[in-house]
Amino acid sequence: MIAAPDRTPLSRDFFDRPVLEVAPDLLGRTLVRRTPDGPIELRLTEVEAYDGANDPGSHAFRGQTARNTVMFGPPGHVYVYFTYGMWHCMNFVCGPPGRASGVLLRAGEITEGAELARKRRLSARYDKELAKGPARLATALGVDRALDGADACGPTDSPLTVLRGTPVPADQVRKGPRTGVSGDGAVHPWRFWIADDPTVSPYRAHTPRRRST
Numbered sequence: 001m002i003a004a005p006d007r008t009p010l011s012r013d014f015f016d017r018p019v020l021e022v023a024p025d026l027l028g029r030t031l032v033r034r035t036p037d038g039p040i041e042l043r044l045t046e047v048e049a050y051d052g053a054n055d056p057g058s059h060a061f062r063g064q065t066a067r068n069t070v071m072f073g074p075p076g077h078v079y080v081y082f083t084y085g086m087w088h089c090m091n092f093v094c095g096p097p098g099r100a101s102g103v104l105l106r107a108g109e110i111t112e113g114a115e116l117a118r119k120r121r122l123s124a125r126y127d128k129e130l131a132k133g134p135a136r137l138a139t140a141l142g143v144d145r146a147l148d149g150a151d152a153c154g155p156t157d158s159p160l161t162v163l164r165g166t167p168v169p170a171d172q173v174r175k176g177p178r179t180g181v182s183g184d185g186a187v188h189p190w191r192f193w194i195a196d197d198p199t200v201s202p203y204r205a206h207t208p209r210r211r212s213t
Contacts, residue, residue: 040114
């Protein structure tokens with residue numbers, strides 16, 4: 001008999017570690033998103049680590065700004081950013097305050113509330129595509145900048161909580177370069193995913209955006 005996923009919330013100590021420890025350890029965990037329409041739950045299958053001042057690919061590499069302030073705060077909080085003028089992406093802040101590292105949530109399997117996710121992701125042909133990619137994940141869960149700074153380790157009625165779920169054995173974890181990262185940060189193999197999981201997004205190297213003429 002397969003044991004049911006553990007419903008115990010992760011503590012702040014879980015996130016108060018080096019980001020390269022936290023990132024692969026998030027695989028298989030259950031993210032609970034509470035909305036006015038009802039809860040949605042997602043099993044995390046793909047993440048990326050961003051290591052602040054040590055990482056040219058991080059939003060915090062050049063220091064604190066109005067946009068990335070949450071990254072410099074306590075671990076276990078949510079950092080949400082807006083990209084390409086149309087999409088939101090969400091991260092969990094890791095390490096001690098001031099360290100500014102975080103884990104981008106890239107993909108997951110919707111395990112509860114799929115009907116709510118489908119309403120937000122009308123272009124998804126199959127349920128495995130509902131949260132296949134960081135912008136799709138945020139869209140499916142109804143995440144936007146209003147959740148920037150939310151405490152995932154806070155009260156039980158917090159809009160976001162992470163449960164212990166079912167951790168993934170080390171031999172099922174894969175790693176490689178991060179998707180779409182350019183420059184010196186492109187070399188870091190800090191993308192982690194569950195081997196052969198159908199919800200994991202395809203890898204794409206960075207492609208410079210061409211200017212219109």
